[in-house]
Amino acid sequence: xxxxxxxxxxxxxxxxxxxxxxxxxxxxxxxxxxxxxxxxxxxxxxxxxxxxxxxxxxxxxxxxxxxxxxxxxxxxxxxxxxxxxxxxxxxxxxxxxxxxxxxxxxxxxxxxxxxxxxxxxxxxxxxxxxxxxxxxxxxxxxxxxxxxxxxxxxxxxxxxxxxxxxxxxxxxxxxxxxxxxxxxxxxxxxxx
Ligand code: NI
Numbered sequence: 001x002x003x004x005x006x007x008x009x010x011x012x013x014x015x016x017x018x019x020x021x022x023x024x025x026x027x028x029x030x031x032x033x034x035x036x037x038x039x040x041x042x043x044x045x046x047x048x049x050x051x052x053x054x055x056x057x058x059x060x061x062x063x064x065x066x067x068x069x070x071x072x073x074x075x076x077x078x079x080x081x082x083x084x085x086x087x088x089x090x091x092x093x094x095x096x097x098x099x100x101x102x103x104x105x106x107x108x109x110x111x112x113x114x115x116x117x118x119x120x121x122x123x124x125x126x127x128x129x130x131x132x133x134x135x136x137x138x139x140x141x142x143x144x145x146x147x148x149x150x151x152x153x154x155x156x157x158x159x160x161x162x163x164x165x166x167x168x169x170x171x172x173x174x175x176x177x178x179x180x181x182x183x184x185x186x187x188x189x190x191x192x
Pocket of ligand 1: 105106107108148149152
């Protein structure tokens with residue numbers, strides 16, 4: 001089942017999400033719905049707050065980016081062919097390496113894409129779908145997506161990284177999104 005994606009302006013996107021336990025109601029079904037929602041909206045990552053659940057869980061699939069890459073872009077990122085994973089109760093242990101820019105977007109803030117600088121590597125501890133504790137280091141686009149999705153669990157959005165002047169220029173568009181004045185080809189819920 002695809003779930004409606006909450007648009008910018010909904011307070012759930014600004015909450016600090018809470019850890020869950022293995023007995024979280026209908027968890028398997030929820031994760032299946034997260035995958036379905038992410039793929040049907042052509043996203044590469046989706047965090048639970050984006051479907052109105054303030055819990056620490058996100059799904060991501062960096063494989064998709066590499067599969068859709070032009071031949072000339074092949075081999076550009078060191079994390080090819082990418083990963084497809086669910087992260088439960090994640091905690092970033094360390095961010096390291098040089099900051100680099102990538103043009104990011106977000107399903108909750110449609111039609112806006114902006115360059116965001118983030119560190120190259122992320123060391124993250126999390127539970128996988130079987131609630132097994134893992135600690136892994138990621139780089140490249142996989143690290144990029146993980147950092148973006150993790151931010152959602154902290155109530156942070158990619159537009160928070162923009163320079164004040166740039167943000168000011170986008171304010172009209174951002175306000176329109178929160179009011180539902182945006183056309184998207186996936187289900188969204190607007191709070192105003
Ligand atoms: Ni996002």
